[in-house]
Amino acid sequence: MTLLTAFLYPGIFFGIFFILNLLIWGQRSSGAVPFTTMFAMLCLWFGVSVPLVCLGAFFGFRKANIELPVRTNQIPRQIPVQSWFMKPAFTIMVGGVLPFGAVFTELFFIMSSIWQHQFYYLFGFLALVLVILLITCAEIAMALTYFQLTAEDYNWWWRSFLSCASSGFYVFGYAILYFSSRLQIEKPVSTMLYFGYMLIMSILFFLLTGSIGLLSSFSFVWAIYSSIKID
Amino acid sequence: MSGRGLGVLLPCLRLVTSFYLPGLSPVEYELGATVEMKVNKLTSVKTQLPYDYYTLPFCRPRVITTSAENLGEILEGDRIENSPYEIRMLEDMTCKVVCKQALTVEMRKQFQKMIKHEYLVNWIVDNLPAATKYARAGKNEVTYINGFPVGVQKGEKYHLHNHVRINLKYHTNPDKYFGYRIVGFEIEPFSMHQAVKEKDGVLQASCQDGDAAPIFDLDVHDELTFTYDVAWAHSEIRWASRFDNYLKMTGGPGQIHWFSILNSLMIMLFLSGMIAVIILRTIHRDITKYNELASAEDAAEETGWKLVHGDVFRKPRHSKLLAVSVGSGVQIVCMSVVTLFLALLGVLSPVHRGALLQSCLLLFTFMVSSQATWHRVSTRPFTEPIGSR
Numbered sequence: 007m008t009l010l011t012a013f014l015y016p017g018i019f020f021g022i023f024f025i026l027n028l029l030i031w032g033q034r035s036s037g038a039v040p041f042t043t044m045f046a047m048l049c050l051w052f053g054v055s056v057p058l059v060c061l062g063a064f065f066g067f068r069k070a071n072i073e074l075p076v077r078t079n080q081i082p083r084q085i086p087v088q089s090w091f092m093k094p095a096f097t098i099m100v101g102g103v104l105p106f107g108a109v110f111t112e113l114f115f116i117m118s119s120i121w122q123h124q125f126y127y128l129f130g131f132l133a134l135v136l137v138i139l140l141i142t143c144a145e146i147a148m149a150l151t152y153f154q155l156t157a158e159d160y161n162w163w164w165r166s167f168l169s170c171a172s173s174g175f176y177v178f179g180y181a182i183l184y185f186s187s188r189l190q191i192e193k194p195v196s197t198m199l200y201f202g203y204m205l206i207m208s209i210l211f212f213l214l215t216g217s218i219g220l221l222s223s224f225s226f227v228w229a230i231y232s233s234i235k236i237d
Numbered sequence: 238m239s240g241r242g243l244g245v246l247l248p249c250l251r252l253v254t255s256f257y258l259p260g261l262s263p264v265e266y267e268l269g270a271t272v273e274m275k276v277n278k279l280t281s282v283k284t285q286l287p288y289d290y291y292t293l294p295f296c297r298p299r300v301i302t303t304s305a306e307n308l309g310e311i312l313e314g315d316r317i318e319n320s321p322y323e324i325r326m327l328e329d330m331t332c333k334v335v336c337k338q339a340l341t342v343e344m345r346k347q348f349q350k351m352i353k354h355e356y357l358v359n360w361i362v363d364n365l366p367a368a369t370k371y372a373r374a375g376k377n378e379v380t381y382i383n384g385f386p387v388g389v390q391k392g393e394k395y396h397l398h399n400h401v402r403i404n405l406k407y408h409t410n411p412d413k414y415f416g417y418r419i420v421g422f423e424i425e426p427f428s429m430h431q432a433v434k435e436k437d438g439v440l441q442a443s444c445q446d447g448d449a450a451p452i453f454d455l456d457v458h459d460e461l462t463f464t465y466d467v468a469w470a471h472s473e474i475r476w477a478s479r480f481d482n483y484l485k486m487t488g489g490p491g492q493i494h495w496f497s498i499l500n501s502l503m504i505m506l507f508l509s510g511m512i513a514v515i516i517l518r519t520i521h522r523d524i525t526k527y528n529e530l531a532s533a534e535d536a537a538e539e540t541g542w543k544l545v546h547g548d549v550f551r552k553p554r555h556s557k558l559l560a561v562s563v564g565s566g567v568q569i570v571c572m573s574v575v576t577l578f579l580a581l582l583g584v585l586s587p588v589h590r591g592a593l594l595q596s597c598l599l600l601f602t603f604m605v606s607s608q609a610t611w612h613r614v615s616t617r618p619f620t621e622p623i624g625s626r
Contacts, residue, residue, distance in 0.1 A: 010557065015565040035286040036278050037314030046308065079547035108505045122282055123357075123383055129580035136577060138505050140570070145512045152516060155542035155549065163553035167562065189282070196284045210569055217566025220559070230520060231546060234527045 012059040015213065016051055019206055026202040029195050075232030085159050092157050094165060101146050101169030105215050106176035108139045113177065117184055121200070140218055143170045147219035148226040155227070162223060170219030174212025178204060263476045264363055265416030266326040272405075272419065274322045275304060277359035277366070278314055280384065284354050287314035293351060293387070294344045296321050296336035296463050317361065324362070324403065326417055327469050332400075332444035335463040337433060345455050348388065352395050352455075357384035362405065363419040368483060370423055381482055385426040388455070395455040398426035400444055400464045406472035420472050420479040428453045433462050 024044075031038035039047075090096065112135045118124050147166045154162050181204035191197055266272060276295075278287040291297060304317040321335055360367040368381040388397040406421030429450035431442040442464050444450065453461075474481070527543050542549075553559060 010561045011564045014561050030286060033286050034288075034292075035314065036289040036292075036316045037287045039311060043308065043311045074550050076546045076549060078550050082551065083545060083548045104505070104508065108502075121285065123280055129577060133577045133581055134502070136573060138502060138509075142505055142509050145509045145516075149512050149516055152520065152542070155545055158542075158544050160545040160548040160551065161553065162549070163556070163559060167559060191283060191285065193284050193286075196286060199285055213562055213566035214569045214573065215566075217563040218570065220563050221567070227549060230524065230542070231549060233524050234543060234546075 009059075011063075012056045015209070016055065018209065020047075020051065022202050022206055026199055029198060033195055075228060083158075083160070085161070086157070088157055088159060092154065092159065094168075097150055097154070097165065098168045098172045101150055101219075102172030102174075102176050102215075104146050105139055105143050105170055105173040106180075108142050109135055109173075109177075110180060113180060114184075117181070118188075120203075121184075121189060139215070143173075143215045143218040144222035146170060147223045151223040151226060162227065163220065166223035167216040167220040171212045171216030173215050174208045177211045178208040181208065263414075263418050265414055265418055267416050268327055270326045270416075272324040272326055272362060274320050274324055275317050275361040276320045277317050277361055279351065279356045279358060279387070281351075281354050281356045287316075288351075288356070289316045290318060290320075290358070293347055294338070296338075320360075322403075322465060324405070324467055327407070328467070329469055330465070330467040332431065332442050332464050332466060334431075334433065334440040334442050335465060337440055337460060337462045340455075340459050340461040344461075348397055348455055349395050352386075352388040352390055352397070356387045357382075358387055358398075359384040360422075360424065362422045365419060365422045365479065366483070367422050367424045369426065381423075383483070385424045388428065396428040396452050397455050397461075398428050399453050399461060400427040400429050400431065400466075401425065402427070402466040402468065404468050404470065406470050406474065408472055408475060418476045420474045420476055421470075421482070430458060431462050431464055433460075 027039050027044070112132055116132075147170050150169050151162045151166050154165060181201070185191070185197075185200060189200070191200060276290040279290060279293065280287050291301060298319050298321040300319075302319050304319075310317075323333075358367075366383055367385065368383060369385040370381055385401070386398060388395055390396075402425040404421070404423040404425065405419060406423075407417040408420045409417045427444075427450070429444060430453045431444050431450075433440055433442045435441070440462075442462060444464055444466070523541060523543075
């Protein structure tokens with residue numbers, strides 16, 4: 007699992023980056039990263055990132071277990087039939103709207119700075135938006151987890167992750183909209199470049215919001231179940 | 238986690254600052270001192286593919302040298318090289334010839350292709366990128382764009398910008414420092430056909446001012462001359478705020494943007510506040526109810542979330558993937574928070590080329606240690622054999 011952490015997502019990012027780089031290189035553009043830089047990045051990954059993940063895992067293993075407040079039964083409980091608005095697909099899609107709504111105005115400026123070569127300087131603002139985003143994600147995840155548990159559906163682990171992470175899909179959708187309305191990119195290579203980088207950005211956003219959702223739901227569930235008496 | 242995060246942050250800070258960050262401290266030039274002009278990549282919003290300046294047959298210096306670059310600059314495709322343009326502090330020049338060359342069919346094609354794709358030339362003087370002033374259509378205000386176009390396309394005709402007026406601004410304060418500091422760098426590009434004659438082995442050109450000059454059409458002429466003017470002007474802008482003009486480039490009626498952002502933020506805050514209140518109150522009621530019921534031994538009628546207490550920590554399907562995603566996610570959260578923090582401190586601003594991207598990358602790799610710890614702890618339930626305790 008430790009190794010998977012070290013390789014899965016960095017591997018995906020690096021893979022996309024590598025393919026895009028080949029495309030840029032094919033165009034003889036100076037945007038192509040030379041071999042030495044590629045090597046330096048691989049060194050950063052394998053020489054710094056991977057050992058640090060292992061170190062982190064080592065410390066993690068040495069720490070005491072988290073005491074779970076309730077015991078898990080041997081036999082899984084039957085989940086009652088859920089009404090339409092509690093179906094996974096629906097809650098996941100709805101959950102992503104608010105985190106996306108919190109960032110999309112800033113997203114416009116960030117995309118303009120990347121693709122229209124404008125300077126971006128509203129870092130104070132961005133920090134504020136990030137804080138708002140984190141809070142919104144946490145609250146949405148907790149609220150949805152609460153409703154779900156009230157409906158006696160206990161499969162909340164993935165749901166809490168995805169209901170926030172779905173905002174990553176909205177980000178990618180917005181990228182498509184931005185592409186068609188604001189940019190005049192015609193070359194196929196440039197189009198692939200755009201969508202490749204936006205894909206990386208969306209995955210980053212997906213993971214960021216999702217993990218906040220899951221961690222907040224976890225602490226929420228842990229808190230409410232440790233405050234009730236169970237015989 | 239925060240303690241560990243800080244521990245990771247400190248070496249990072251040192252690392253980031255030890256890398257080359259351009260434009261951190263002011264440079265004073267003496268009267269007549271050489272001000273080096275550097276060239277950067279050619280960029281286009283239309284293709285997003287940057288090219289080296291010397292892929293186009295511009296005038297070349299005798300030896301092309303590349304300036305030191307950091308990781309972020311390389312990733313952004315920056316290639317900063319020297320140029321044959323000679324600029325001296327407070328020395329105005331008019332119509333100075335850089336070079337004259339024959340215009341071949343091959344060169345014509347290259348220029349036309351770049352002009353067609355709306356490529357911009359990026360020049361740098363004293364770490365200050367060149368800006369071009371242009372008036373917004375239909376409005377009385379002036380905005381700046383980064384760099385200047387290689388040329389303009391008028392229907393089937395391509396007009397190459399082969400003459401530039403370099404407007405430099407200096408600031409001086411004899412009480413505080415000696416010499417002159419450069420606080421502004423603007424370019425006015427022109428397309429003109431200069432009259433060139435040779436005198437004592439030196440090329441001399443006469444550039445006609447303004448619109449009177451004949452335009453340099455790529456298809457018409459077969460000799461290409463690059464010329465430039467240099468004009469120095471005093472400015473009240475201090476060195477510390479010389480980047481303000483560039484930051485205004487984002488343009489548009491700024492207040493409208495601010496208003497809309499603020500509006501959405503208010504809605505967000507209000508909404509999350511509401512959710513928080515509802516959840517806190519309902520759950521508090523639930524908990525007291527459940528605990529009362531348990532004491533009254535009325536457990537048969539219990540409903541709601543207490544019912545699933547035996548399953549709530551059941552290991553989910555594909556738990557490994559979930560744990561890995563959360564692990565990487567935490568890493569990204571830490572990276573964003575620290576990067577923004579550094580940006581707020583002013584360590585990373587757009588003024589420092591490539592710094593932002595580079596620090597993101599470094600922080601991402603260094604954050605692993607902090608996230609992995611957290612990740613092991615938080616995902617412990619997944620690895621436990623469920624139901625054994």
